[in-house]
Amino acid sequence: MRLTDEQVQAIRDSVNAIAGPSAQVRVFGSRLQDDARGGDVDLLVTLPEPVEQPARLSAHLSARISRSMHGRQVDVVLSAPNLRRLPIHDIALKEGRLL
Template structure:
C-alpha cells in the first residue's frame, strides 16, 4: 500500500469528521500496488445508515483531504443501504483494503 501511516490516519480522521465514527473506509485501485507509481487515491466509504447530502459530503471529503494531504487526485465512492451497487462498487468492496 502506497500511503504513509500519517496519510492513513489523516484519511480516517477526515472520514469520521464528515460521515461519523461508524463510517468505514477502504483504499482500492493502483495505490494498493507497491510496485506502481503515481495514480490517484481511490477510497470507498461504507455507512451502516442512509446518508443525506451524499454528493456534498463526498466533495467536502475530497477538499478536506486535498488541504491536509496536498493537491492529489482523489476518487471517492460512498455506499450506504440506499445505494444500488454497480461493478465499480463491487470491485472496490472486493479488493479494497480497510484503513
C-alpha cells in the same frame, strides 16, 4: 500500499470528522500496487445509515482528504443503504484494503 502512516491517519480522521465514527473506509485501485507510481487515491466509504446528500458528502470528503495530502487527487465512492450499488462497489470491496 502506497500510503504513509500519516496519510492513512489523515484519511481516517477526515472520514470520522465528516461521515461519523461508524463509517468504514477502504483504499482500492492503484494505491495498492507497491510497484506503481503516482496516481490518485481511490476510497470507498461505507455508511450504515442512509445519506441525504451523497454528492455533497463525497465532494466534502474528497476535498478535505486532498488538502491533507497536499493536493493529491482523491476519488470517494460512497456505499449506504439508500444508494444504488454499482460494479465499482464490488471491486472496491473485493480488492480494497480496510484502513
